[in-house]
């Protein structure tokens with residue numbers, strides 16, 4: 063449940079989302095289409111708003127993890143192709159088919175269930191066959207993939223729309239793993255070509271590969287983190303962060319040297335200071351492990367988060383010589399004047415990745431949308 067009465071909010075700049083989609087599109091060129099990956103509520107940014115903005119900027123596909131995420135987009139009136147990456151329980155396959163959701167398949171069992179459900183619904187099931195070229199998670203191992211699979215997918219109840227795989231290390235410093243996966247995938251494609259059965263869509267690249275590895279593009283790239291302006295690899299350039307995570311100062315007190323702050327009394331002032339209270343805590347997704355490590359921006363300056371982060375609030379220490387007031391903006395992620403806190407800064411501080419910070423921002427933080435000009 064959202065709390066609009068509280069100043070903590072996420073501001074999502076849809077112009078930045080569109081800029082990032084266009085940046086990727088111009089990188090991959092007009093022959094390659096872009097799938098906007100909006101799983102997990104658009105990496106926390108709001109699936110429907112992000113999907114609409116991405117489509118308006120030229121994305122032609124949408125990608126989600128669950129059936130419900132796909133249905134949410136359909137209910138919002140989005141009629142573009144939607145690929146559901148994750149598993150869909152047998153009883154729900156008919157719903158997916160009747161809503162024209164594309165599904166990822168790599169088990170014969172599942173394929174047969176999709177076919178049976180499609181027969182019941184009276185509409186073909188749209189499937190993408192996934193090969194495990196080295197991610198080692200889901201997908202058909204190359205040695206399991208023979209011509210019999212072409213017979214399985216060329217079933218009148220099915221529409222074989224895609225051949226896909228997923229990269230394990232496209233964000234890493236070394237190209238070797240990606241090269242190897244690409245070679246394996248190319249072998250598979252060549253086999254299928256010889257069997258005379260290539261589907262319309264061939265796709266392998268995520269954000270990092272869409273920016274770095276042209277060989278992986280084929281005719282569709284699946285772009286998540288880059289669309290939000292997260293860095294898909296360390297040196298990625300040209301992406302604009304879409305998110306500003308903002309709150310306000312709601313309480314200030316002047317305290318002397320030797321004053322302890324918060325649960326466990328883990329922070330003690332070394333001189334007179336302002337201790338300001340900001341109504342955001344770990345229940346909003348501002349992780350408790352950031353306690354005594356993170357910084358925030360107030361009036362364009364960086365200040366430390368001090369003491370333990372609580373469920374609903376945190377404290378910031380400010381030198382007594384600096385001016386602050388109740389109602390001042392506090393930027394947790396985003397830009398303020400010349401200072402900037404990227405999501406990667408928070409993620410690196412607590413040894414995680416931008417994806418986890420984004421998707422951890424909880425539902426009670428209202429999402430506000432705008433265009434920057």
Ligand SMILES: *Cc1c(COP(=O)(O)O)cnc(C)c1O
Pocket residue numbers: 099101147228267268269270284285286287288294
């Ligand atoms: C999440 C996901 C993506 C997007 O990955 P990014 O690194 O965010 O671009 C692409 N493909 C699949 C199968 C995914 O699950």
